[in-house]
Amino acid sequence: MVAVAAIVVGAVPVVSQDLNLPVEQVGVDVGMMVGQVVEHHLTGCHLVLITTTQHSHTFSNIIRQFSEDVEAGMVVDAGWAFSQNQLTQDNLVQGLWGDSRTTCRGLILDLTISNSIDVAFRFLESAKLWKHSETRVVVVGGTAGVKDVLLHHSLRNTVHALYLALHDLTLHTSAHLGKLGLRTVLPQEDSLSERVLLYRRCLYCNNGQADVQLILQKTLSQGLFQDQFQNFRGHRLRIVTVPYFPYMDYVRRRDVRGGIVEPRDSLDIRIITSFSHVLNFTIDLFAEPDRSFGDERDGNFSGMIGQLQREETDFSTIVAPTTGRLKVVEYLRAYPSDVMAVTSLKPSLLPAHLSLIRPFSGDLWFALLWSVVAWGVLMWVLQRVWQLVAGGRSVKFNTALLYGWGALLEQPPRDPSVSASGQMLVGWWLVFCLVIATGFRSSLIAHLTVQGKSSSLDYFEDLVSQGNWRWATEPWLYKGAAYEYFAKHTDPVVNQIFKGMEVMEADEALQKVMAGGFSLIDFKNYISVIVASRYTDSLGNTPFYISNKEISVLAAFGWGVR
CATH class of the missing domain: 3.40.190 (D-Maltodextrin-Binding Protein; domain 2)
Known part of the structure; x- marks a missing residue:
């Protein structure tokens, strides 16, 4: 999984007035904080800075920090991007996240103007930030919009999200924290800065639901991005499935297409149950109404893949990857693929009375018949030529043909040859008949001992x-x-x-x-x-x-x- 960072800079001028600080100093503080995050957590990343205004001290100081440490990056004005034609926007989004070789990405979003939040998040949605669930989001701004930003729909798939807010002294009181509805993690160390508070998006801390925590830490060098998948805190996952035993099996609770079903013992259920015990989550198992894995039409999928594509469910049970499916879902390999097989009737016993002809195949019987005729013709021609040259008695064609057949049956008549060439031909034919008769006899014994069966259908x-x-x-x-x-x-x-x-x-x-x-x-x-x-x-x-x-x-x- 690649690491992607998004730094969201919020409405800082309001808080700077509360602290009676110059706007320029606020911009310097924010720029330094962002620089620390980049230095300790995003070194070597491909960074993208998205702003809604290029006329803020915050923006200028962030650019100044990046000019020293960042190897590659982009700066995009979200408002300008939306004013361009669709082709320009598509080209911009296509190159926004780097290429397939990019292993670390960073996104910095400057929301210095408080009324520009909607524009910024519209751009994030069109840029498909939701496809990069590894995104590390660091939000910098005022405390008023912490929860709205960190729990925004555009960040629904974001795993890591932080918010750097200017320090408001009234936040130290627990009563005010309760009014904000923010959960608090307060370590023993001193606060991060006299003017900056740090908030974190937690995926499951609110009884399995996403929420926001206030964190007071001494430095930004470590502990900001934690593994949040070790404990789901009772989070309820929605799973879509089709019956495919032994991998998945279930019983319908009621006769409703696509309703919740009762899982039965199967491989996927055993694995999910083991994971749920270790990771502390629960599940709702839904049947796919059409028992469809997912067919593609114009880039949109039906079945289980379609529900995942539309984000109607969290994950599906067993499904096979294809080139099209991998464009719209992530894939977790679990099993070697099940192979296809042909199911037919069992091979039946062959008739016993045909055992005499089964030792040889039909092609071999035809070859033997052709050999007998060919040998008889050759024998007759040789003897006929000898008679014409040297004289003597002749050999009839039927005599030569019957001798060849009789020798094959191991009952040859009198030798019909009248010359040395004929005798040589008879000798080799007798050797050939010995080989054939021996093979037939041994195969016949085997077929008479064990009754043959029809061939099986395998391919x-x-x-x-x-x-x-x-x-x-x-x-x-x-x-x-x-x-x-x-x-x-x-x-x-x-x-x-x-x-x-x-x-x-x-x-x-x-x-x-x-x-x-x-x-x-x-x-x-x-x-x-x-x-x-x-x-x-x-x-x-x-x-x-x-x-x-x-x-x-x-x-x-x-x-x-x-």
Whole structure:
């Protein structure tokens, strides 16, 4: 995770009057404080300074501090940016956060004019600050707007946020702090400065909700940005899910589409339960109404990914990453991907009376027949040529052909050869017949001992080669990443599977599988559970065969995070 900082400078002139200090001195103080934060926490970061006015002492002093220490950065006038055409704004936002090599970013937002806060936050929203949840926000300004700024919707995904406010003496009284509704952390050390107070946005300190703390520390060198994810303090997370056992399973509490569901024992629930005990959070589990992982249309997603994209939920259970999905959600890898398998009827026993021909395949039987004919023709031609040259008796064609066949059956008739070349040809044919007969005899014994079975269907190629074979998959699966695999694949076999794919529920498809000539394509872990629980007897017998060959479709499984 990259570190991003946002320093928000607020309405300081009002407080400077309370302290009877010159405006110039206030600007110097703020500039020095910001410089300390940058020096200790943002060294080497790509910094962006956004202001709504370039005519303030605060702005000038911040620029003066950065001119000495900052290696790279940008200065943007939010009001000017909004006055430009859309193309200029898009180009500005595109280069605002640096490039993919930027590992640390800083944003400084000058809100010296108190009525410019709305303009500044509108710009932050258009610049998609909410996509950079690692942003470290340091707010500098008056105490009146602390809570409004630190809890502003534009900072909803910001993990770290600080607010440097000019010191108002009345804030020392606990009664006044209570009126502001600010939570207080008061260490033993002296205050940070006689004129500056430090506030921090805490994500879960108000019974699991975001709130603001007042912090009095001696320096800005350490302890400003703490890990806030060790204790969620009972925060309630909203989780969207689809049933996909063994990864996720639930029972609906009531017959309402997309309502809260009751989780059942499954892998994701075990992991979430373990995390909740350690990190102290609770969950509300919601079913995705259409049981959809997420399909993209014009950059907008449906299903679980769509809820994350619209920030309607905090995270989703198991989902596969794709190029499009990774543009709108974060992804936590949890499992290796489930592979696809072909579910068909178990291979059946072959008829016993066909054991005599099963030792050799059809191609080999055809090759043997062709060999007998070819040898007989060659034998007859050689003997015929010898007769024409040297004289002597002739050899009939049927005699040569029957000798070749008889030798193959180990019952050869009288040797028909009348020449040395014919005898040589007969000798090699006898050797060939010995090899073939030995192989046939041993294979025949094996087939008579163990009855053969029909071939199993393991690959997509096996389905395509069957002829008049049909296949299907489930409607909830044939969406999102799995659908993209079939729709965009360049292999001709996969394209043929895609064109012939039918869509139906698992139970309906398995009934068709039992009728024959049909297969179900589904994720292996998922369909294995269904077959074992619904179609297997107490002795472990089942009519289905789930292919041992694995077909990888997805890269990995994990959780999606908004």
